[in-house]
Amino acid sequence: MTARGRPAWRRLAWPAVASVPVLFLALFFAFPVGTIIGRGITDGSVLDVLRRRSTGQLLWFTVWQAAASTVLTMAVGLPAAWAVARVDLPGRRLLRALVLVPFVLPTLVVGAALRATFERFGLDGSGGGLRLQDTVWAILLAHLVFNVAVVVRVVGGYWAFLDPRAGEAARVLGASRWRVARSVVAPRLAPALWSAAGIVFLFCFTSFGVILTVGGPGRPTVETEIWRYATQRTDFATAAALAILQLATVVVLVLAVNLLERRTSTGAAARRPVPPARVRSWRRRLEVVAALGPALALVVVPLVVLVERSLAVGDGHGLANYRALGRTTDNGLFVAPLTAVANSLLYAAAAAAVAVVVGGLASVVVVHAGRRPGRALDLALMVPLGTSAVTLGFGMLLALDEPPLDLRSSRAIVPIAQALVGIPFVVRSTVPALRAVDPRQREAASVLGASPVRARLAVDGAVVGRTLLVGAAFAFAISLGEFGATSFLARPDAPTVPVALFRLLGQPGAELRGQAMALGTVLAALTAVSVLVIERLRPRDALGW
Amino acid sequence: MSTSPSSPMPVAVSRTRRPAGPARTGALLALVLVAGLLGACTDDPEEAASPPPAAGGASADGAASCTPDDLPTAVDPAAVDDADTDGTTVKLVTHDSFATSDGIFDAFTADTGIEVELLTTGDAGTLVSQSVLTAGEPVADVLFGIDTTFLCRGTRAGVFTPYESPALVDVPDDLEQAPDHLLTPIDVGDVCLNYSKAAFPDASDAPAGLADLTEPAFADAFVTENPETSSPGFAFLLATIATFGEEGWEAYWEDLRENGLEVDASWDQAYNETFGAGTGDRSIVTSYASSPVADVLYADPPRSEPAIGVVPDACFRQVEFAGILRGTDHPEAAAALIDFLLSPAFQEDIPLNMFVEPVNERAALPADFEAHRTTIANPLTLDPAAIEAGRDRWTERWTEIVLR
Numbered sequence: 001m002t003a004r005g006r007p008a009w010r011r012l013a014w015p016a017v018a019s020v021p022v023l024f025l026a027l028f029f030a031f032p033v034g035t036i037i038g039r040g041i042t043d044g045s046v047l048d049v050l051r052r053r054s055t056g057q058l059l060w061f062t063v064w065q066a067a068a069s070t071v072l073t074m075a076v077g078l079p080a081a082w083a084v085a086r087v088d089l090p091g092r093r094l095l096r097a098l099v100l101v102p103f104v105l106p107t108l109v110v111g112a113a114l115r116a117t118f119e120r121f122g123l124d125g126s127g128g129g130l131r132l133q134d135t136v137w138a139i140l141l142a143h144l145v146f147n148v149a150v151v152v153r154v155v156g157g158y159w160a161f162l163d164p165r166a167g168e169a170a171r172v173l174g175a176s177r178w179r180v181a182r183s184v185v186a187p188r189l190a191p192a193l194w195s196a197a198g199i200v201f202l203f204c205f206t207s208f209g210v211i212l213t214v215g216g217p218g219r220p221t222v223e224t225e226i227w228r229y230a231t232q233r234t235d236f237a238t239a240a241a242l243a244i245l246q247l248a249t250v251v252v253l254v255l256a257v258n259l260l261e262r263r264t265s266t267g268a269a270a271r272r273p274v275p276p277a278r279v280r281s282w283r284r285r286l287e288v289v290a291a292l293g294p295a296l297a298l299v300v301v302p303l304v305v306l307v308e309r310s311l312a313v314g315d316g317h318g319l320a321n322y323r324a325l326g327r328t329t330d331n332g333l334f335v336a337p338l339t340a341v342a343n344s345l346l347y348a349a350a351a352a353a354v355a356v357v358v359g360g361l362a363s364v365v366v367v368h369a370g371r372r373p374g375r376a377l378d379l380a381l382m383v384p385l386g387t388s389a390v391t392l393g394f395g396m397l398l399a400l401d402e403p404p405l406d407l408r409s410s411r412a413i414v415p416i417a418q419a420l421v422g423i424p425f426v427v428r429s430t431v432p433a434l435r436a437v438d439p440r441q442r443e444a445a446s447v448l449g450a451s452p453v454r455a456r457l458a459v460d461g462a463v464v465g466r467t468l469l470v471g472a473a474f475a476f477a478i479s480l481g482e483f484g485a486t487s488f489l490a491r492p493d494a495p496t497v498p499v500a501l502f503r504l505l506g507q508p509g510a511e512l513r514g515q516a517m518a519l520g521t522v523l524a525a526l527t528a529v530s531v532l533v534i535e536r537l538r539p540r541d542a543l544g545w
Numbered sequence: 546m547s548t549s550p551s552s553p554m555p556v557a558v559s560r561t562r563r564p565a566g567p568a569r570t571g572a573l574l575a576l577v578l579v580a581g582l583l584g585a586c587t588d589d590p591e592e593a594a595s596p597p598p599a600a601g602g603a604s605a606d607g608a609a610s611c612t613p614d615d616l617p618t619a620v621d622p623a624a625v626d627d628a629d630t631d632g633t634t635v636k637l638v639t640h641d642s643f644a645t646s647d648g649i650f651d652a653f654t655a656d657t658g659i660e661v662e663l664l665t666t667g668d669a670g671t672l673v674s675q676s677v678l679t680a681g682e683p684v685a686d687v688l689f690g691i692d693t694t695f696l697c698r699g700t701r702a703g704v705f706t707p708y709e710s711p712a713l714v715d716v717p718d719d720l721e722q723a724p725d726h727l728l729t730p731i732d733v734g735d736v737c738l739n740y741s742k743a744a745f746p747d748a749s750d751a752p753a754g755l756a757d758l759t760e761p762a763f764a765d766a767f768v769t770e771n772p773e774t775s776s777p778g779f780a781f782l783l784a785t786i787a788t789f790g791e792e793g794w795e796a797y798w799e800d801l802r803e804n805g806l807e808v809d810a811s812w813d814q815a816y817n818e819t820f821g822a823g824t825g826d827r828s829i830v831t832s833y834a835s836s837p838v839a840d841v842l843y844a845d846p847p848r849s850e851p852a853i854g855v856v857p858d859a860c861f862r863q864v865e866f867a868g869i870l871r872g873t874d875h876p877e878a879a880a881a882l883i884d885f886l887l888s889p890a891f892q893e894d895i896p897l898n899m900f901v902e903p904v905n906e907r908a909a910l911p912a913d914f915e916a917h918r919t920t921i922a923n924p925l926t927l928d929p930a931a932i933e934a935g936r937d938r939w940t941e942r943w944t945e946i947v948l949r
């Protein structure tokens with residue numbers, strides 16, 4: 001590359017790189033969502049819906065339950081994040097993998113397991129005891145089970161990079177442990193805290209299955225109402241108005257969290273993870289147990305219930321449910337349940353590939369393309385996380401119907417929809433690593449004669465290559481469990497595991513229910529394995545998740 | 546996590562700014578809330594003042610007709626026989642409860658040269674809403690799975706093209722509920738009360754009909770589904786409206802609530818968990834007349850007699866239909882598929898896969914199904930136009946009475 005050619009190349013480079021994620025988002029998110037909202041809106045319908053008293057109550061409850069769930073999740077997740085990040089525990093990798101399993105399990109499975117747990121411990125209101133089932137507490141608890149992984153991984157990942165010496169110095173100078181936590185650790189952890197809280201809030205804000213199955217009837221949220229008006233009432237005007245409300249709230253929220261993240265940035269992260277401390281005293285041992293206990297119990301109990309149910313055969317226990325997964329006959333599916341596992345793996349691999357390409361390029365833009373465009377893209381990529389599956393599913397059916405984009409009956413539409421959820425995770429695991437690249441390394445490469453592009457590829461590429469894998473596996477795991485959008489788009493002859501599970505549960509008969517539980521266990525195992533693979537690929541010095 | 550190495554903001558500066566954080570947090574959170582409260586704080590009295598617009602160009606006299614404004618030209622049965630359909634592919638879109646035996650369409654393909662491609666979407670409501678949304682530019686050629694309760698919504702919105710299949714000669718006339726042959730009946734099922742035989746070993750102790758459910762003997766025993774989120778739940782609401790009339794059904798539900806009614810979101814939750822397929826906390830559930838068949842067929846461990854019984858009174862009849870989607874490029878091939886859905890080959894496959902009964906009187910019932918089914922002598926039904934006209938109002942009232 002000549003010196004004269006460089007400016008022109010540089011001017012075009014960022015638009016070219018940015019065009020991929022921008023086009024992807026425009027084509028597969030903004031266009032479909034815009035189309036469905038445009039179709040639904042009629043004169044005055046938005047104002048009409050927003051002015052209803054019930055809409056205010058709806059939004060209030062939606063925000064309230066999401067905020068409460070987030071606070072609860074942070075409260076339980078933070079001590080666990082500390083233990084995972086700071087203490088040299090045996091089996092840390094397994095722990096980190098385990099917390100992620102409920103995060104990707106279908107809500108149907110976790111919901112059923114929670115209900116069974118309530119029953120087992122007499123929390124279903126029978127016998128006049130404490131009643132959790134069908135209360136708002138059940139919703140909060142379920143959200144906690146689902147999202148504690150986000151806190152453990154996001155905050156834990158960041159915590160491992162906080163230099164402990166400042167805190168140690170404060171201790172030497174006489175500060176109490178509580179004072180150190182409050183004045184030294186918390187402020188420096190703040191960006192990760194906000195980041196985690198923002199994601200948890202988004203998930204709880206748009207949660208669907210939990211609200212309908214564990215919360216009992218009569219507790220609608222914006223998300224469930226969009227679904228009800230769009231699918232059960234065929235009232236697209238109200239659904240579109242609510243979708244606009246949801247989008248607006250999500251945009252405000254994402255902006256706020258991003259601002260908080262940046263305002264609280266202290267630049268206090270170390271370049272390399274701080275080695276975790278050995279457990280030396282009994283006191284420390286107790287602290288670790290107390291920190292990990294609640295989070296672990298919340299994750300393990302539903303899993304144990306799931307496995308127990310999958311092994312229940314007739315009056316005893318056995319593997320018959322698992323053997324039945326290989327059979328095509330008499331299950332109401334069009335394929336053997338194991339075929340759904342193959343489909344899921346295939347879709348998830350495709351979704352992960354899409355998420356890596358789009359998310360990887362987006363990360364480069366976020367970090368290097370200047371503040372405004374980078375930030376705008378970062379924010380825009382988060383919005384699909386807070387958008388209802390119905391809006392997206394119907395939008396895709398309506399918008400993507402003309403060649404060359406006649407995708408609505410194509411298999412490609414499933415991984416594309418799933419990748420929309422995976423991309424923010426790829427970006428969020430890659431951006432910190434890209435930011436952590438020492439510019440001096442690039443300078444050194446340049447001094448040694450590498451062109452700027454070459455220097456960037458060689459230096460950034462080496463770091464990002466590995467963290468991209470981390471993001472890829474995350475996207476992979478998420479699409480393994482995605483149900484909402486997939487249920488609109490998957491074909492009956494090619495169901496994914498969550499779709500197959502839903503169909504098995506939707507029919508009478510104990511046998512199919514057992515198969516569903518076995519399939520859920522297989523999904524849990526698949527998830528755990530893919531997360532363990534993430535942990536293997538994960539470079540020791542990678543930031544993020 | 547957004548600390549940039551190139552950030553011009555040194556650590557010290559950002560520390561001094563930290564105190565601004567909480568204040569800003571509050572301001573931003575307030576902003577989010579204000580965005581929402583704006584809606585709540587206006588002085589609009591209640592939403593009842595502005596009823597949600599009904600689907601598909603409804604006019605003021607909602608109940609008047611289920612016919613679309615412009616009735617498309619019907620597909621001519623004679624043209625179906627003559628058409629060269631060899632090599633075409635017909636897309637069949639259904640709901641997520643659709644089930645058949647493997648390779649059921651092979652004979653059809655061998656016969657006509659038409660390949661069948663299945664598409665699916667959410668539940669029956671989602672299927673209908675999706676077809677209304679894409680009316681005229683359909684995702685498929687044939688739709689299967691619109692039932693009595695949604696019929697009018699689909700036909701009125703101009704989703705379908707009329708077709709009178711010659712195979713209808715073997716179908717009872719009263720099942721043809723759609724005007725102008727816009728839809729073809731394919732199967733019929735009854736939503737009935739089921740009870741646990743363990744809880745009521747003597748059938749005479751089980752409830753005999755709707756009125757019994759408000760008796761003290763059945764306090765805290767009944768679980769049903771939310772009519773807003775579940776098809777059998779809505780059918781049961783219709784059963785009470787058909788039984789007690791517009792004047793009486795609300796009081797009946799108040800009594801049900803008094804008597805300890807439980808409401809679940811889905812059939813799965815109500816039947817499999819709360820009712821526990823006959824072993825759960827609740828001993829009476831809203832399910833189907835065919836549930837005992839499935840109970841025996843999928844029993845674990847196997848048994849020869851069902852563990853649940855059916856209350857043959859007060860069942861609501863749901864007919865499921867198929868229709869040619871307006872705008873299809875293959876109307877003749879689509880019509881041929883409708884004929885096939887009515888043929889004995891497909892009709893006899895229905896009972897043990899979807900647990901509903903065939904409409905074709907020439908179709909033989911499988912022995913397993915025949916052995917454990919309950920024939921419903923006098924099922925309840927309502928006019929599809931009346932259902933469409935009342936639906937939103939009824940479910941709204943139901944929510945107020947039962948859930949609030």
